[in-house]
Amino acid sequence: MKPFAYQAPTALQEAVAVLAAAGERARPLAGGTDLLVQMRRGLLAPDLLVDVKRVPELGQLGTGADGQLRIGAAVPLDRVGRHPAVRAGYPALADAAGLIGSVAIRSRASLGGNLCNAAPSADSVPALIVLGATALVAGSSGSRSLPVERFCTGPGQTVLRHDELLVALDLPPALPRSGSGYLRFTPRGEMDIAVAGVAAWLLLGEDGRVAAARIALGAVGPTPLVATEAAQALVGRAPTEEALAEAAALAQAVARPIEDVRGTAAQRRHLVGVLARRALAAALERARGEGGDGR
Amino acid sequence: MADRVRVQARVNGRVAEFLCEPRQSLLECLRDILHLTGTKEGCSDGNCGACAVLLNGQLVNSCLVLGVEVDGQEVTTIEGLAGADGLHPLQQAFLEHEALQCGFCTPGMLLAAKALLDRTPNPSEGEIRRWLAGNLCRCTGYDRIVAAVQDAATRMQRS
Numbered sequence: 001m002k003p004f005a006y007q008a009p010t011a012l013q014e015a016v017a018v019l020a021a022a023g024e025r026a027r028p029l030a031g032g033t034d035l036l037v038q039m040r041r042g043l044l045a046p047d048l049l050v051d052v053k054r055v056p057e058l059g060q061l062g063t064g065a066d067g068q069l070r071i072g073a074a075v076p077l078d079r080v081g082r083h084p085a086v087r088a089g090y091p092a093l094a095d096a097a098g099l100i101g102s103v104a105i106r107s108r109a110s111l112g113g114n115l116c117n118a119a120p121s122a123d124s125v126p127a128l129i130v131l132g133a134t135a136l137v138a139g140s141s142g143s144r145s146l147p148v149e150r151f152c153t154g155p156g157q158t159v160l161r162h163d164e165l166l167v168a169l170d171l172p173p174a175l176p177r178s179g180s181g182y183l184r185f186t187p188r189g190e191m192d193i194a195v196a197g198v199a200a201w202l203l204l205g206e207d208g209r210v211a212a213a214r215i216a217l218g219a220v221g222p223t224p225l226v227a228t229e230a231a232q233a234l235v236g237r238a239p240t241e242e243a244l245a246e247a248a249a250l251a252q253a254v255a256r257p258i259e260d261v262r263g264t265a266a267q268r269r270h271l272v273g274v275l276a277r278r279a280l281a282a283a284l285e286r287a288r289g290e291g292g293d294g295r
Numbered sequence: 296m297a298d299r300v301r302v303q304a305r306v307n308g309r310v311a312e313f314l315c316e317p318r319q320s321l322l323e324c325l326r327d328i329l330h331l332t333g334t335k336e337g338c339s340d341g342n343c344g345a346c347a348v349l350l351n352g353q354l355v356n357s358c359l360v361l362g363v364e365v366d367g368q369e370v371t372t373i374e375g376l377a378g379a380d381g382l383h384p385l386q387q388a389f390l391e392h393e394a395l396q397c398g399f400c401t402p403g404m405l406l407a408a409k410a411l412l413d414r415t416p417n418p419s420e421g422e423i424r425r426w427l428a429g430n431l432c433r434c435t436g437y438d439r440i441v442a443a444v445q446d447a448a449t450r451m452q453r454s
Contacts, residue, residue: 006300006317006363033359036320037340049317051364078353102429103410105341107353108360190428191342 001039008051012138012167015055020140020163022048028165030058030074031108033101034117057138057167058112067173073112073166077124078103080111089174091286092127092199092279095182099123102191112166118152118223119193125152125224126199126216127182132172139164149216152223177204177211179286181279184218185271187262194219195263196271198251200279202239202287210234215247215276220255220268227251230276239284248276304365306331307375315362321355322346324362325372333373333402337431344430347403348372354410356429373402376409384454385409385447392443396434404430408444417448 009015019026025047029035038044052058058074061083069085080086081097100123101109114124115135128148136145140163148169152158160166184197197218205211213231218224230250237243257268299314306329313328322339325331325348337345339358346357349371376383385408388394395401404427411418411426418426423444424437432440 001318003316003318005298006361008363029361031359032361032364033341033356036359036361040339049361053364101341102344103407103426104344104347104354104356104429105359107350107355190425 001036002045004046005048006051007048008054010054010056012055012057012165015050015052016138016140016163016165018048018050019165022050023162026050026162028052028116030110030113031076033105033109034113034119052165058165060168069171069174071111071169071171073116073168074110075112076107077101077109077111077114078106081106090127090131090171090180092130092180092182092201092283093124093171096123096127096197096199099182099184111169115148115151115169116158116160116166118154118156118158120155120222120224121194121197121219122224123182123184123194123197123218126197126218127180128169128171129216129224129226130180130199130201130214132201132214133169135169136167137164138167143167145170149224149226154222175203177206177287178202179283179288181282181286183275183279183282185275193262196220196255196257196268196275198272198275198279200276200283202234202280202283204239204284204287208238210237210239210243213247213280215251215280217251217255217272217276219262220257220272222256225254225256227254227276230254234280239280244277244280244284247280248273251276300363300366302362302366304367305369307371313362317361317363319362320358321348321350321360321362321365321370322357324365325357325370328362331372331374335399335402337399342429342431343400344403344407345400347406347430349406349410352410352413354407371406373405376405383409384450385412385444388443388447388450389440392439392446394435394439394443395432400430400432400434404432404440408440408447411444412448412451416452418444420445 027046029049058072060072077097133148180201182199184194186192201214203212213234215227215231230247252273257265335345337343
């Protein structure tokens, strides 16, 4: 690795100021499981790493007075996936956080890092999207928040400017009679990257019909994709197997998969249908209180 | 050479102080500066687990941690696993079950198994296999490793 300087600020404003001063030559460091690999391969060669793990705002995890769950951007996936509030109210995120890499990776890799790395196959991003998460961003000219579905702009590309830092992910209060799930396909059972992944969220009305739904797809486009029409087709209907299968077919139409070493476009489109049906079924089971918390 | 940074950490229960460049991984610091060569370098990209150590009790790949990041933290390497009164029950079980051949993966495998038993004292076979998925072994086929971890778990619960 090319030599670089290292700073570990302990306050958010300090971290933002350091990043702003260094411009394109600096990179924030959280878990490092993507960044250090990319640097070792020579894909990135920053002059300065700004370790953000000592910034309190990036390490917080808990429910605020407004009922929102706030997850600091540098919180490791292991802590996210095992947190009782995540498992109870946001099981799609617990599913995804428990699938990424190995135990040793999940001890370090952060939720914010998975989003900022912006891999099209990032497991946590479809889950965050269906759960309605917003990204809180701090910059030298103030802070802003935006829906996670607008965060990634292409493979490895995000809306973040060089003087901006992802601070936290905010998840709206978990509603009664709601449930969610994330499923992916990998040739190996562990330590693999999704060929395709689907997250689903359902809210049931008191009559048991679908009151609201969201579906998001991973690894079948340059960014995670939102299957709006597929989800909308469920609203007002009884969540029968036929209804879920119809929504899954509509989700397939949204996929824009490429062919690569992990799978063909046809296989990926097929997988979206299978995974969407199963993710919706998992979300339904959890919305009915049958599925328990995350796996 | 970039400026070196002073790092003070607790390594295997003792204070260790060293100078390193920010680009040096914890793995390099352990092996080349502190001469704790029980931790092995395999892939250097987080896939194989040969360099696994415990950082504040959590299993990590030391190739993906910078030496400067462990300032003020607590690190346990394979050299710190055995107690004053002899081998750790996991080490004893690995020997008795012949859960190693070339031995290159063994330090990481043992620390991964320790992290598992610290969290889940009585894991199922499936839990052991899933937990150890980040530690590659090209010799044993894993069955003996799984049996050794199960046996160590049983012994540790009895004692």
